[in-house]
Amino acid sequence: MTTTRRNLLKFVGGGAAGALLTPAPWRLITDTALWSENWPGIPRPGHGEIRARFTHCTLCPAGCAVRARCVNGQPVSLAGVKPHPISHGALCPWGIAGHHLPYHPARVRQGPVKEALAAVARAISQRGAGERVAVLDLRPGRTVSWTYRRAMAAIDNGLYLAPRQPDYSIDLNAARTVVSFGAPLFDGWGTPGNVFAARANFRLVQIEPVETRTAALADVWLPIRPGTETTMAAALAGETTIAEAARVTGVDEQAIGAVKEAIASGPAVVLAADPASPLMSLNAKLHAVGHTVVARRESPLPEAWKKAAPATEMAAAPDRAIRVLLIDESLPGGYVPWQEIQPKLAANAVVVVFSSSSEGYGRHAQCVLPAPVYPEAAEDVGPAIDTVAAVFRIAAPLVAPVVPVVNPGELVARIAGLPQTDPLRERADAIHKAGCGTLLSYADGKSTPLKAVTADDFWKTLNQGGCWMDDSGKKAAPGKLEFPAAGAQPHDDLPLTVVAAEPRHSGLESPLMSKLERESNLRMTANALAISPADARSNGIENGGRCVLETACGRLIVVATIDPGVPAGVVEVAGGPRMADLCGASQRARVVRA
Amino acid sequence: MTAQNQLRRVARYGMSIDIDKCNGCGACMMACAVENNIPPAPEAANDRRGVTWIRVYKVDNHRAYPERRTAFVPVLCQQCGHDTPCVHVCPQQAVDVDPQTGIVGQMPERCLGCRYCMVACPYHARYFNWWDPKWPAGMEKTLNPDVAPRMRGVVEKCNFCHGRWHAAQQKAAAAGQTEIDAADYVPACVEACPTGALRFGDLNDSSTEVAQDAQRPESFRLLEKIGTEPKIHYRSRRDWVREIASAPRPEGRDGLRG
Numbered sequence: 001m002t003t004t005r006r007n008l009l010k011f012v013g014g015g016a017a018g019a020l021l022t023p024a025p026w027r028l029i030t031d032t033a034l035w036s037e038n039w040p041g042i043p044r045p046g047h048g049e050i051r052a053r054f055t056h057c058t059l060c061p062a063g064c065a066v067r068a069r070c071v072n073g074q075p076v077s078l079a080g081v082k083p084h085p086i087s088h089g090a091l092c093p094w095g096i097a098g099h100h101l102p103y104h105p106a107r108v109r110q111g112p113v114k115e116a117l118a119a120v121a122r123a124i125s126q127r128g129a130g131e132r133v134a135v136l137d138l139r140p141g142r143t144v145s146w147t148y149r150r151a152m153a154a155i156d157n158g159l160y161l162a163p164r165q166p167d168y169s170i171d172l173n174a175a176r177t178v179v180s181f182g183a184p185l186f187d188g189w190g191t192p193g194n195v196f197a198a199r200a201n202f203r204l205v206q207i208e209p210v211e212t213r214t215a216a217l218a219d220v221w222l223p224i225r226p227g228t229e230t231t232m233a234a235a236l237a238g239e240t241t242i243a244e245a246a247r248v249t250g251v252d253e254q255a256i257g258a259v260k261e262a263i264a265s266g267p268a269v270v271l272a273a274d275p276a277s278p279l280m281s282l283n284a285k286l287h288a289v290g291h292t293v294v295a296r297r298e299s300p301l302p303e304a305w306k307k308a309a310p311a312t313e314m315a316a317a318p319d320r321a322i323r324v325l326l327i328d329e330s331l332p333g334g335y336v337p338w339q340e341i342q343p344k345l346a347a348n349a350v351v352v353v354f355s356s357s358s359e360g361y362g363r364h365a366q367c368v369l370p371a372p373v374y375p376e377a378a379e380d381v382g383p384a385i386d387t388v389a390a391v392f393r394i395a396a397p398l399v400a401p402v403v404p405v406v407n408p409g410e411l412v413a414r415i416a417g418l419p420q421t422d423p424l425r426e427r428a429d430a431i432h433k434a435g436c437g438t439l440l441s442y443a444d445g446k447s448t449p450l451k452a453v454t455a456d457d458f459w460k461t462l463n464q465g466g467c468w469m470d471d472s473g474k475k476a477a478p479g480k481l482e483f484p485a486a487g488a489q490p491h492d493d494l495p496l497t498v499v500a501a502e503p504r505h506s507g508l509e510s511p512l513m514s515k516l517e518r519e520s521n522l523r524m525t526a527n528a529l530a531i532s533p534a535d536a537r538s539n540g541i542e543n544g545g546r547c548v549l550e551t552a553c554g555r556l557i558v559v560a561t562i563d564p565g566v567p568a569g570v571v572e573v574a575g576g577p578r579m580a581d582l583c584g585a586s587q588r589a590r591v592v593r594a
Numbered sequence: 595m596t597a598q599n600q601l602r603r604v605a606r607y608g609m610s611i612d613i614d615k616c617n618g619c620g621a622c623m624m625a626c627a628v629e630n631n632i633p634p635a636p637e638a639a640n641d642r643r644g645v646t647w648i649r650v651y652k653v654d655n656h657r658a659y660p661e662r663r664t665a666f667v668p669v670l671c672q673q674c675g676h677d678t679p680c681v682h683v684c685p686q687q688a689v690d691v692d693p694q695t696g697i698v699g700q701m702p703e704r705c706l707g708c709r710y711c712m713v714a715c716p717y718h719a720r721y722f723n724w725w726d727p728k729w730p731a732g733m734e735k736t737l738n739p740d741v742a743p744r745m746r747g748v749v750e751k752c753n754f755c756h757g758r759w760h761a762a763q764q765k766a767a768a769a770g771q772t773e774i775d776a777a778d779y780v781p782a783c784v785e786a787c788p789t790g791a792l793r794f795g796d797l798n799d800s801s802t803e804v805a806q807d808a809q810r811p812e813s814f815r816l817l818e819k820i821g822t823e824p825k826i827h828y829r830s831r832r833d834w835v836r837e838i839a840s841a842p843r844p845e846g847r848d849g850l851r852g
Contacts, residue, residue: 090788519644
């Protein structure tokens, strides 16, 4: 047989056709896919001893108990502590990914600490008569809050500023009917685990203009006309007729009557989105005070701490009088809009912010000093609004700070010349001295009377995962539930009512929150709003388009979503400090095309 | 070993989801991403190109305000028990059904990235890695060592936290037992759900809550009529929610915010 050109071509062609019937080309395609990888660095999960450690979440005032799965000391996942009597093993999405925060790319990693201290010292020494040194504490009720108060008492003209903190707690377990005026009961209100544990025992009537997550799961949702909540409350209190309330609020007469009957039939409680809303006074008229609305209980304090500055609201501070303002924004908490702070500052005021993010007050301050984030700092968490017992729990650090940080409490104490002590230990000792209550240890689930525990063991358990609780004694009635109403705002040029769609977290959030925001549309991203089709049409707004949100406090370019679930006359806004600055002090808005 | 014992060892893991309890908080999605080393989205990612092994859809009854009502429906791999579509179409045998557990597994190291399985999946529960997975500097320390990160160009999906099943198996083996304790094997989303809307267990074991939930009159499965026998059982007392389950596919963008 001779090798001809033709035979050679037949051999090559046959070989190529035959190769297609083998796995080789398919394997090659796979390998090509892998070789085309452009992976800049293969992530290598850590290895080592696996241990469970316990702490408390400080990302909101709920302070849920947390079990961290740690590999070689590094937390790799967080979960709730099932036997906890308050949090019942629940964590919110922010809490589940809290261990990512130390590595957040937007974290403040350095700050001019020496320069800030020098500027503060200079301003304190040069301040004129009547000029004040103030601390703004966005999460009052912590042990460090008492450090601030003591520091401000030690400084001449010191002022301790804090958002209004109610002196009451809500006992959901004692309620059979809950009437909520827009309180996000299932989306960030109180302690999530406690709310869901009590859920089976109460009927929820949600009164708000938009069907929020809470309204969607309520037994009854009353879609009320925005701004008419006071009339509805008056009808429920019997101060106005149901017919009149139905006319004003747009809610069916029969539905209002049914709610009134439900309230009258058993223990009820009224909640409002703002805990200091005048709507809360309805509880007094429904005889809920002392039953479902009880006095907030604090854990015992060292005697020496009782000489402390009182808490003052920002509105009560004198205008143009604050020469030095130190803002503790290290933990997400209440947000006082900058428009309320600015008029209180002296002309040459020094503003220093302790924060992990430059997005909040850092936009307005001379200095932003890096503060520790959860779970780097040792903090305590006071009782949440739905915690009836006195509690003391410590958020023990799970990791060492990954950037050089400033401890706000220590720095303020140093400025005021207070002795450098460990206030958490002092408070734990004061609680132990009082000797009441029980200590729950998370590792073994055991509850022990405090009298049977030594002070050192008490401190050790608190730091290794434990909680002190005291729910003994009779429920006491809180002070008067009377809160001033916000001033009426002109409606002429701002036709829309602002409704918050998301919890207004002011701090960092895990980069994985993109799963809920950009990757799934489950939650609104920051700087976004939702508007009704009718309002969108009349203002020329397109779905997904940019528009300008205007309030009495300013304007912001945002992305609009047209949502038929939003009623005409309402704009639903996302969270975040920019939105809080814009809408926090103004509930009226206008949306125009950008 | 008797034939009866052999039968008992074969589990058919499934989930029941009470839509009337789901508040759409997203804790399940976050817990899933943390457990399974799913990276944060790159800048260009959106709801079509992101990776979420479990995704909570906001659906509504298509009525005008104020009659409009919404519900939150968590959708994950439905772990089809019959004619599993993704298994049939995969040219690489990168998808299989574990006969011991009924779990539909995905092997990213065999995946070609052709995305036939995504086309075949009637539930849109499979996700393609459009980008190299990246975590912010330092955050890779928080990765779960039990789950390998996947590379760009492969498909991935929920596997009922298979790593946890292995851990439970090992624990049982160390204790000299042949069967795992049900409490030792709970997927991350179920563990994280603060409302108790998600339940997990062996559908073959009639004493489990999930098996009993599946028999309730208000229980339903997504696209039941196509005969894939999903092992995710939903339930709701609301008629309009149950009707959504028989729609040809999850409602388009009009039905979802965004």
